[in-house]
Amino acid sequence: MSEFKGWYCAHCECGVDSSDVTFNEAHTVCGRIITDDEPPAPTSRPQIVTELVGALNYLLEQTVDQDLAHGLELTEGEMDARQRAIRAIEKAGGAS
Numbered sequence: 133m134s135e136f137k138g139w140y141c142a143h144c145e146c147g148v149d150s151s152d153v154t155f156n157e158a159h160t161v162c163g164r165i166i167t168d169d170e171p172p173a174p175t176s177r178p179q180i181v182t183e184l185v186g187a188l189n190y191l192l193e194q195t196v197d198q199d200l201a202h203g204l205e206l207t208e209g210e211m212d213a214r215q216r217a218i219r220a221i222e223k224a225g226g227a228s
């Protein structure tokens with residue numbers, strides 16, 4: 133006896149209620165046959181967030197942070213972009 137795990141649609145990227153699955157295992161919303169669809173591993177999203185935060189942080193270090201370290205004044209746009217990037221990194225739980 134196999135364990136019932138519920139339905140998942142890879143096209144809609146969401147769980148599917150059994151009432152939205154037809155007799156031939158198609159998702160009623162999009163029509164996809166979801167017999168073999170499995171939800172992504174729970175680590176897939178945090179992993180990409182970690183990579184994005186790391187890349188953004190590295191970008192800051194190599195660009196505007198370098199300018200600041202060398203006493204170069206940032207433009208208004210650069211200051212704004214740096215603040216936004218720092219806030220986003222903090223929201224995501226910080227770099228490293």
Ligand SMILES: [Zn+2]
Binds near residue numbers: 142143144162164
């Ligand atoms: Zn679907």
